[in-house]
Amino acid sequence: MCNYGGGLGKSLKPFVEYNEPGKIMIIETPQSKSAQLSACWGPIESARAKVRGAEGVIVSGNVRQVDQFQDAGLPVLSRGIAALGPREYMRLGSVNETLAIGGLKVDPDDILLADDDGVVVVRQQELSQVIESCEYGVKHDEVVLQAIAEGSTMKEAWRKAYDLLGPPVEYARPFRR
Incomplete structure (x- = not known):
């Protein structure tokens, strides 16, 4: 750096x-x-x-x-x-x-x-939380895209992902000043 x-x-x-x-x-x-x-x-x-x-x-x-x-x-x-x-x-x-x-x-x-x-x-100390959140996001998107390919509406696809995976793993800290 x-x-x-x-x-x-x-x-x-x-x-x-x-x-x-x-x-x-x-x-x-x-x-x-x-x-x-x-x-x-x-x-x-x-x-x-x-x-x-x-x-x-x-x-x-x-x-x-x-x-x-x-x-x-x-x-x-x-x-x-x-x-x-x-x-x-x-x-x-x-x-x-x-x-x-x-x-x-x-x-x-x-x-x-x-x-x-x-x-x-x-940050090093936040890595495991970020990985968990990213893994959830990838699985979520796969479920939503599959549901849409099968004819679901956006709302139905998101509901299906929620029902299968549970609530999102929250990790959002976009800015450190």
Whole structure:
């Protein structure tokens, strides 16, 4: 995890070397208008991160030259794409510290799950609750989809899922500030 734009005054290049194999790299970029015109990640950083064993990269700002790295087997999720590379105001600020991305607090030991739909952050101590809730959700959706395929209305399908599975396993805490 790194804050990209703070006080260490180094480029992002050394950050890739801090990565431990099997980890997801998270980069918080400045949110100023000028910073949002530039990208801080591209194919060179992706190539080195892949060699270092990264499982993926999440960037709160922009990336560039996506076509050159998207098939490399390293998932990279970003807020956007920009043609310009990093500017002088984008420098490594800190490493392995808590970040705030999109108003969400992300700690170095958090578990991250990410795909094209977005990113989910789970605290270690909440993992079993989240797994239980997700397993219920998958079973629920399977029952509802099957009931709909058999001709049930939405209301009937949801009732069938409730009758078979019981009430939902509640776990909802979408924001940590």
